[in-house]
Amino acid sequence: MVFKSHMFQALDEARAAGVRGEVPVGAVVVAPDGRVVAAAGNRTRELCDPSAHAEMLAIRAACAAAGSERLTGHDLYVTLEPCAMCAAVIAAARIARLYYGAADPKSGGVAHGARVFSHPQAHHVPQIYDGIGAEDSAALLRTFFAAARDSAAKG
Amino acid sequence: MVFKSHMFQALDEARAAGVRGEVPVGAVVVAPDGRVVAAAGNRTRELCDPSAHAEMLAIRAACAAAGSERLTGHDLYVTLEPCAMCAAVIAAARIARLYYGAADPKSGGVAHGARVFSHPQAHHVPQIYDGIGAEDSAALLRTFFAAARDSAAKG
Numbered sequence: 001m002v003f004k005s006h007m008f009q010a011l012d013e014a015r016a017a018g019v020r021g022e023v024p025v026g027a028v029v030v031a032p033d034g035r036v037v038a039a040a041g042n043r044t045r046e047l048c049d050p051s052a053h054a055e056m057l058a059i060r061a062a063c064a065a066a067g068s069e070r071l072t073g074h075d076l077y078v079t080l081e082p083c084a085m086c087a088a089v090i091a092a093a094r095i096a097r098l099y100y101g102a103a104d105p106k107s108g109g110v111a112h113g114a115r116v117f118s119h120p121q122a123h124h125v126p127q128i129y130d131g132i133g134a135e136d137s138a139a140l141l142r143t144f145f146a147a148a149r150d151s152a153a154k155g
Numbered sequence: 156m157v158f159k160s161h162m163f164q165a166l167d168e169a170r171a172a173g174v175r176g177e178v179p180v181g182a183v184v185v186a187p188d189g190r191v192v193a194a195a196g197n198r199t200r201e202l203c204d205p206s207a208h209a210e211m212l213a214i215r216a217a218c219a220a221a222g223s224e225r226l227t228g229h230d231l232y233v234t235l236e237p238c239a240m241c242a243a244v245i246a247a248a249r250i251a252r253l254y255y256g257a258a259d260p261k262s263g264g265v266a267h268g269a270r271v272f273s274h275p276q277a278h279h280v281p282q283i284y285d286g287i288g289a290e291d292s293a294a295l296l297r298t299f300f301a302a303a304r305d306s307a308a309k310g
Contacts, residue, residue: 049215050224050247051206060204069205084271088240092205106276113276114269116239121261121268
């Protein structure tokens with residue numbers, strides 16, 4: 001079952017990331033009982049960490065809270081199609097359902113490019129639901145990158 | 156140029172990981188001036204973190220030390236073919252050269268499965284040198300998994 005409020009929370013995380021000057025992507029991990037156990041936005045610049053994508057940070061936090069490297073039965077909501085790195089950690093963490101917003105033809109690794117879940121080397125494949133909150137997510141990204149281009153053009 | 160001593164150090168990290176009960180994989184990041192700036196072994200169990208592969212930990216540590224999410228001109232030595240997650244973070248970190256040991260048909264994401272570097276969604280592709288120290292690396296993994304099977308069989 002899709003709870004829109006979880007994607008709304010992920011979109012809030014994305015907005016907050018944009019305000020911090022990070023690419024506006026947000027993610028939320030939900031436990032089998034419906035509790036939100038982790039929420040995060042992109043922090044690659046702040047943390048000087050190329051792996052600090054929203055999904056990665058949310059999964060790491062949820063695993064730390066659970067005391068386990070696996071999140072069996074947990075769902076992940078993320079505003080943008082995960083990249084290959086995040087798709088692979090979603091498989092490793094045994095996330096049950098992946099809900100994502102906008103497609104990412106340029107950097108995605110689920111429906112584009114590496115298509116991580118379509119190979120036997122992904123030892124777990126979540127159920128995937130795409131396009132949820134996609135318009136809001138895509139609008140956030142468009143506004144962010146348009147502002148970045150304007151800023152670059154003005155030097 | 157390949158410095159065997161760097162792969163020896165990665166193998167030492169792999170051995171130490173095995174002693175800790177982790178899958179024995181090790182990695183080393185080398186700066187353009189030849190200094191080893193980070194070395195790590197697998198710590199997924201210890202840290203309850205499915206992303207805590209040797210390459211990922213070494214890249215994160217090197218980025219933290221450099222104060223940058225990019226490691227332009229740096230080389231990565233790892234004892235096993237990186238998985239899709241680690242291949243993608245290697246691309247994101249702009250690692251210049253990837254030296255790896257044993258091939259990993261079961262979980263690899265460089266020469267197998269997702270083949271992360273073979274898609275335009277990988278925005279950087281390192282030079283890749285495989286098979287370095289492969290025998291030592293494969294022997295470590297064989298011994299580790301044989302012991303794990305024995306242990307499981309003995310209950």
